[in-house]
Amino acid sequence: MTMTDTTEGHRSGFACFVGRPNAGKSTLMNALVGEKVAIMSSRPQTTRRAIRGIVNRDDAQLVVVDTPGLHRPRTLLGERLNDLVRETFAEVDVIGFCLPADEKIGPGDKWIARELSEARAPVIAIVTKVDKVPRDKVAEHLLAVSQLGDWADVVPVSSVKDIQVDVLTDVLVGHLPQGPALYPSGEVTDEPEDVMVAELIREAALEGVRDELPHSLAVVVEEMIEPGDETSTKDVLEIRAHVFVERDSQKGIVIGKAGSRLKEVGATARQGIERLLGRKVYLDLHVKVAKEWQRDPKQLGRLGF
Numbered sequence: 086m087t088m089t090d091t092t093e094g095h096r097s098g099f100a101c102f103v104g105r106p107n108a109g110k111s112t113l114m115n116a117l118v119g120e121k122v123a124i125m126s127s128r129p130q131t132t133r134r135a136i137r138g139i140v141n142r143d144d145a146q147l148v149v150v151d152t153p154g155l156h157r158p159r160t161l162l163g164e165r166l167n168d169l170v171r172e173t174f175a176e177v178d179v180i181g182f183c184l185p186a187d188e189k190i191g192p193g194d195k196w197i198a199r200e201l202s203e204a205r206a207p208v209i210a211i212v213t214k215v216d217k218v219p220r221d222k223v224a225e226h227l228l229a230v231s232q233l234g235d236w237a238d239v240v241p242v243s244s245v246k247d248i249q250v251d252v253l254t255d256v257l258v259g260h261l262p263q264g265p266a267l268y269p270s271g272e273v274t275d276e277p278e279d280v281m282v283a284e285l286i287r288e289a290a291l292e293g294v295r296d297e298l299p300h301s302l303a304v305v306v307e308e309m310i311e312p313g314d315e316t317s318t319k320d321v322l323e324i325r326a327h328v329f330v331e332r333d334s335q336k337g338i339v340i341g342k343a344g345s346r347l348k349e350v351g352a353t354a355r356q357g358i359e360r361l362l363g364r365k366v367y368l369d370l371h372v373k374v375a376k377e378w379q380r381d382p383k384q385l386g387r388l389g390f
């Protein structure tokens with residue numbers, strides 16, 4: 086009998102997903118990782134890259150990292166985000182490019198495809214939402230997608246109906262280098278709490294209004310006050326956060342009629358935060374207009390970009 090190293094044949098590495106808004110990236114990432122992983126948001130000090138989740142298997146560990154939306158830059162923030170996306174592309178082992186089966190390939194997809202042609206890592210074209218269209222349409226779409234670029238693979242999936250998600254995992258894992266697990270299984274994040282809390286609030290605030298507020302929204306946690314603290318007024322952890330938007334009209338969108346939407350945002354975010362921290366919290370949200378913050382480097386710095 087020979088001694089076998091347990092890491093022999095084991096693969097590990099990073100994957101990221103890109104695609105235009107609504108392409109099904111988040112749903113797919115959640116399907117891959119097997120649970121809602123927004124709360125695993127993790128942001129290394131220098132970038133906005135976050136760990137979305139980790140797929141742990143006996144033979145592999147696939148770490149899925151987040152990429153800020155890739156889009157045609159119009160503002161300073163847009164340019165910086167795109168730089169970050171390119172940095173992310175340079176650091177991952179495999180890239181998944183999501184293209185929804187129920188939508189024609191558009192200029193946005195072509196732009197992303199061109200960006201991806203520069204990437205060092207292999208790109209898997211993923212045709213998402215195949216449950217939404219008949220089979221012959223899927224076939225047609227697959228053909229169009231395969232002609233769009235030089236892909237390492239083209240994989241059709243449905244995250245909602247769980248079609249081919251396991252196949253996609255195998256394909257992604259196949260592109261990882263051999264190596265031991267990068268994170269202990271069970272570990273989900275290495276991020277400070279306030280950053281994750283801010284991310285949860287931002288997610289909740291964007292829910293349903295992503296199109297209206299694409300990148301014009303930032304959240305800063307101002308204070309997290311423990312019940313025993315001098316300034317504490319509550320008997321639970323008190324979190325005060327600012328939600329920054331660029332314009333008064335956007336403020337209205339976030340707050341809603343008579344504050345109805347902000348109340349919902351707060352309730353959703355609070356639930357997530359309580360799950361994350363494992364304790365009850367009191368959440369106090371203030372919506373503020375930081376005019377043109379996307380163009381102002383000082384403001385950007387303060388908001389963590």
Ligand SMILES: Nc1nc2c(ncn2[C@@H]2O[C@H](COP(=O)(O)OP(=O)(O)OP(=O)(O)O)[C@@H](O)[C@H]2O)c(=O)[nH]1
Nearest residue numbers: 105106107108109110111112113214217243244245
């Ligand atoms: N029927 C069906 N709907 C899906 C599938 N995947 C995603 N969707 C829906 O498509 C919409 C967009 O999905 P998301 O996962 O939020 O897309 P995204 O690419 O993360 O979007 P952005 O956050 O805007 O970039 C949601 O309403 C999903 O429920 C799928 O496999 N089948």
